[in-house]
Amino acid sequence: RVGLYAPQSGVGDLSRRVHQVLGLKASFLEDVYPRNPAISAEMRRIDTTLREAGDTEKKYLVAADSSGKPKLHLKANFFISAATWRRLAVLPEWGPVLRHYFMYLASSDGDPRNRREVHAAPPDMIRAFHALAQALSRTITREEAEGSITYFTVGSTNMNYRSMYLDGEVQITTTGWNTLPGLVDFFLLVGLTEWPETQAELDKLLPPPGGMTKSMARLLRNLL
Numbered sequence: 001r002v003g004l005y006a007p008q009s010g011v012g013d014l015s016r017r018v019h020q021v022l023g024l025k026a027s028f029l030e031d032v033y034p035r036n037p038a039i040s041a042e043m044r045r046i047d048t049t050l051r052e053a054g055d056t057e058k059k060y061l062v063a064a065d066s067s068g069k070p071k072l073h074l075k076a077n078f079f080i081s082a083a084t085w086r087r088l089a090v091l092p093e094w095g096p097v098l099r100h101y102f103m104y105l106a107s108s109d110g111d112p113r114n115r116r117e118v119h120a121a122p123p124d125m126i127r128a129f130h131a132l133a134q135a136l137s138r139t140i141t142r143e144e145a146e147g148s149i150t151y152f153t154v155g156s157t158n159m160n161y162r163s164m165y166l167d168g169e170v171q172i173t174t175t176g177w178n179t180l181p182g183l184v185d186f187f188l189l190v191g192l193t194e195w196p197e198t199q200a201e202l203d204k205l206l207p208p209p210g211g212m213t214k215s216m217a218r219l220l221r222n223l224l
Contacts, residue, residue, distance in 0.1 A: 001028065003193035004205050014105055018046040021191025029190055034086060038095035039187065046102060053103040075156050075171075078183055081148040087139045093132040100125035101184050121181075133177035152179035 009016035022043050042049070080088070104125055137145070155171030156163065163169055174182070196202040209217070 001195060003190070003195045004202075005189075005192060006194045006205065007192045014102065015046050015050060017188065017192060018043050018102070021188055024191040026190075026195040028195070033187075033190070034089045036090050036092075036094055038092040039098060042095050042098040042102070049099055049102045050106050053106040074154075074185065074189070076152070076154040076182060076185070078179065078186060079149060079151040080179075081150070083144060084136075084140060084148040084150065088136050091132060091135050091139070093128070093135045096128040097125075097132050097180075097184065098187070100128045101181075129177065129180050132180060136177075150179050151175055152182040154182060 007017060008020050022040070100122065104122055140148070151173060152175075153171055153173045156169040158169055194201075194205055196205055
């Protein structure tokens, strides 16, 4: 399915972003994301988690960000065998993972001079991910583990000439339990996205360009 990224809050408002995810009503996603009470509970207690992290105010790098909406530039893919995903997605160990991840996000915004060290993951968050991986290994059989795949890719795969020759595009691929930290963002991403099902819904979210815009686009395409 194709969705349009449409967050309804500013770049520093983690609480509202999580609450928007809770309001997601795209029914088809229930086939992709099995219901997990542990995940829902952590999202509902986001405000408590932020208070525990000492993040009681929205912080921005510049004043303009206070009214700006995030613009998606995440070039990531997650691949996992269907049987393994069905077991992984419902594990209660996701609860502590989300709690520590939210606390980690809360410590990484605001004025860089006042931030805590964010390059090294907090030990509690690492332990939570390890516990999740261990829970999965206890859940699946040896045969299932040997027949499953799990890959996470992040980076740029731009194939235009400028990107290939000037930008030095890089992509990283991880496997095994190391893919799990990258998966957390996908829990939030689907809820910050509109999922149009008709042409009319798509046109409302992304109005078709007029004649002048089309002409300029063709000209720029030829120039590039």
